[in-house]
Amino acid sequence: MMNDMPQAVQEQTQGTGRRIGDVVLDLQNISLSFGGVKALTDISFNVREHEIRSIIGPNGAGKSSMLNVINGVYHPQEGRILFRGEERRRMEPHMAAEQGIARTFQNIALFKGMSVLDNIMTGRNLKMKSGLLANALYWGRAQKEEIEHRVKVEEIIDFLEIQDIRKTPVGALPYGLQKRVELGRALAAEPSLLLLDEPMAGMNVEEKQDMCRFILDVNDQFGTTIVLIEHDMGVVMDISDRVVVLDYGKKIGDGVPEEVRANEDVIRAYLGTSH
């Protein structure tokens, strides 16, 4: 499955298991506000290569805003973002995609008028080069390219075990499958950094187990770095390498799962203070 990953990555991940590398994404003192409302205040944390980094926190803590900052949907008023050592100027979402950042959304953001196949094909968009005229003529260059990418997409469809629904319009699918298709669309871009916004929200236990397996496989087999927002503490503590905790737009904890679990502030944020 997916034998097209770079050899180096495969050897590294298959041989020695996952090896966590250098910092790829460094967020420094990020502040974001809408009008007068502060969504994020002075948040700093980093993400290392190949790790699974979770962001947790109560509702409205600013987790999704954080992801939106990372892939350029929101522009923080203050702070610096370094991606692979380079400071990032104001950027648009498609530029983040060009740098290898892909994501899924909390509220499923599939293209509901298109089939599963087309949705995942859209993920290959940046890798498809033929122009308007070639596409209009189709036979020849465009068809060849279309088939090449179809092969890749079929591999993802196999990986996610959704072969039987590939021609179904996504709007007609149950929620759990839609989430899976959205993951497929993100994977189609072969990202180096994958942002997952509550991939397991609203799923039953079995669906969650499947999704966990996919996330771990992606991380393990392709070496993809993953930033994950999730509410299910069991899942988070199980699969994350490090966890950052947000509350009211501020960072209140950061570290390996055990550290975070023992953190007084975190316990207070989740259980409330006792007076």
Added chain:
Amino acid sequence: MLYRENGQFKTSYAADQQIFPITQDRLAIGLLLLVAFVVMPMAGSEYLFRAVLIPFLILALAALGLNILVGYCGQISLGTGAFMAVGAYAAYNFLVRIDGMPLIVAMLLGGLTATVVGVLFGIPSLRIKGLYLAVATLAAQFFTDWAFLRISWFTNNSTSGSVSVAGLNVFGLPIESPVAKYLFCLTVVCVFALAAKNLTRSATGRQWMAIRDMDVAAAVIGIRPVYAKLTAFAVSSFIVGVAGVLWAFVHLGAWEPAAFSIDRSFQLLFMVIIGGLGSIMGAFFGAAFIVVLPIILDQVPHWFGIPLSTATTSHLVHMIFGALIVFFLIAEPHGLAKLWSIGKQKMRLWPFPH
């Protein structure tokens, strides 16, 4: 032969990605083309060509262009008539100002001019959406209405913008008789329909639909909204522009700006809605419906001996169109094309629907 796909297994992606993956469909479309290209020219009456088939083909082409913008890319346009007018008047200028300009080249240049203007008026779509964009395209409509009426250079100094062309020919073959006009339109429409279908099933089409369905998610997976929207405006207005050239040169022969008024824009939008948003075939269904309905309403009461006045017919047509628009938007936003494909689905299972 039953409409079945049993036993038609696809062994390559190329086979799976055909326009008509089912053998019976390919036969049907072949047969349709045969009738259109061979049988019709022999059997059709002049009235049929002039009043039905030629307007149908040209309006279907324009609706096709509009459908790319509205149905595939989700950008509304109420100024389609304007882009048709730009195509027509631009081609006219190329034809009369440059000696020996071939019709096909003038037509394509007219289309290209419409593209430029379309992109220009499409630029606001980068900042504004939906309702606001509707107003921006209306601006295009009113501006061109005025420009072709008042700026005499565009119309070679003719009064009130009315101009005419004569002696059309392609590669020396005259486009004068109704049959020749019909065949010329049919060829152009087939070529553009094929190109449009190819575009919509390729990466370009997926970009448009992604922008239509959820623009933020599209941007996040690396689709540049600027590029996707402007290509949609460009392709759409090119096709619409060419349709404008055909309408003016081939169908009307002599025309004035009123031929491309806001009513034309609305009419085309209705074709797209009734035919089916986001469907190439839908453009043809919609155009057929809108061309044929008034004719039927005109004829049928006569047969029953209750002739309606022209005004009443036109009001009836208005009411039926209006009611149908609302009906389709509520009941089946993908229009006649969707009803057609539902019908085909049922056919596949018939007579054992389990």
Added chain:
Amino acid sequence: MGFFLETLFGGLMAGMLYSLIALGFVLIYKASGVFNFAQGAMVLFAALAMARFAEWIPKWLGFESLLLANLLAFIVAMALMVVLAWVIERLCLSKLVNQEGITLLMATLGISYFLDGLGQTLFGNDIYSINVGMPKDPAMILEGTFEGGLLISKEDLVAALISAALVAALALFFQKTATGRALRAVADDHQAAQSIGIPLNRIWVIVWSVAGFAALVAGIIWGSKLGVQFSLSLVALKALPVVILGGLTSVPGAILGGLIIGVGEKLSEIYLGSFFGGGIEIWFAYVLALGFLLVRPQGLFGEKIIDRV
């Protein structure tokens, strides 16, 4: 100077009428998120009903009082607009809840076509006149200040005053009454409003009726000035840039936008028109609105649009 002021006044008065039509747009958009393209068709329909009933009712009942005829015709026309609002809500809006803006816009285009056809089928397609006793002669004012004074159309002045009064009354209705509050609640959030027991469907019928009322008044004013004919339907197209300029959700925006467009149109025609070869009134408002949109997409007073992900 005198000429400039005359043009300015002319523009302001035309602008007041635009505001009136724009107000219909804004009311409906606020309450139901529908950009009502049928507002123009409603103006035509209402005006046709008014003109024809004022002609028919005296014949049916056999009296000759113009005042009574107009009064009865007004009541009947208004009742018709309420029925229309109810039918539109029943057959169309309630079935399109939560659809995208574009779909709703196209639906109102359909309604607009339907109304154009229906109105002319029911009431005929000639040019009809409405006579509600608007003064037809011009007046001179400020003769002391300027040489020759200022020539003002009394009809326009009365029309502008009526529009202004109506706009003010509707603004008050929105701000001060319980129904107005409910309307604003619905405009903010359909579901939240429903959850606290505001009947959505009834609110929509009310809003469309109010918009129908605005259409009727606008129809009477325009109709008595220009005659009731199909082109009235296009008057609403002139009000579109007004709404864009003022912001889709803002009542003051509709008023100010109307005045700006009215004045801009007249002044540009006079001072720029000859430059472009005349007739630029047709597109000036649109281009003005378009240019404005590029700078400030939400209009003068509209709410800023924030994309949520």
